[in-house]
Amino acid sequence: MPRWAEAQSAVEGAIAIVRRDPNADRFFDLSADSFWRSFGAFLYIAPLQMILVLAERRLALSMSEAPVAEIPSATVMMVTELIASVIAWGAYPLAMFALAPQFGLAKRFAGYVIVYNWTSLAIVLAVLPPYLLFALGVFPPGIVLAINFMILLAVLWFRWTLATDVLGAPGLTAAGFVVLDILLGLFISLGVAALIVGQPAG
Incomplete structure (x- = not known):
């Protein structure tokens, strides 16, 4: 299991990326060993x-x-x-493993996956608070949905930033990767839901 300190550092790194810190990569272990260890972020x-x-x-x-x-x-x-999450956790990196060389991005693929995996923890931590505040009776449903929509836009921008700054993809290509990420997740979620409950899970 990845070290807790590594998870904490990744959250700090995500904040640094949001701030467009040019040295944000200092928060991530980009060594060869860290590539496979980054998939352990799923345990958190x-x-x-x-x-x-x-x-x-x-x-x-x-x-x-x-x-x-x-x-x-x-x-x-x-x-x-x-x-669905277990399947998606491997599906997007596999897709990018096939696509990155086609766009001349193979050299930065490993570092991108490491940062992508670890910053997924920061994204979940950002999405969760509005729902918890609803559960505690602080926020009404409408406020939660509005906040969630704004967070979704921020996440899309964040994923795009990872693809441009970490992977080195041009802006339009990076946008295509973000769309691919979304479509893969949606397809997997709907497929798993259909198999388990017979209809898409809301």
């Missing part, structure tokens, strides 16, 4: 995702006019999310 991310799933289900229940029975159980939603 997965529990947070399960909390997020429970909060999202509670939000859906508060807003849905459909019978409660039509919304998958918490267990089903967590299993669906976990399986």
Whole structure:
């Protein structure tokens, strides 16, 4: 399992990237050994995702006019999310492994994956607070959705920044990689949900 200090450093690195710090890479171990270890970041991310799933289900229940029975159980939603996340965790790096050489980006591929994997932890940490505040009764559903939309836009920009600054892709190519990332995640989530509950999980 990756060291906790490495996870903390990655969060600091994500903040440095947001600030467009030219030396943000100092927060990441970009050695060859760190490439495979970076996939272990999922061990920190997965529990947070399960909390997020429970909060999202509670939000859906508060807003849905459909019978409660039509919304998958918490267990089903967590299993669906976990399986989809495991698949997606490897799918995008594999896709980029095939694509990076085609765009002359092979030399920076490993460093990009390391930073991408570790900063995924920072993204989950950024997404979670509004849902927790809703669960505590602080935020109404509408506020949570509005904040979540703004966070989504920030995440898209952040992923684009990683592709341009870390991978070295031109702006338009980087945008294409971000779209690929989104479509892969969506396809996997819908596919897993269809297999487990017979319909896309909301």
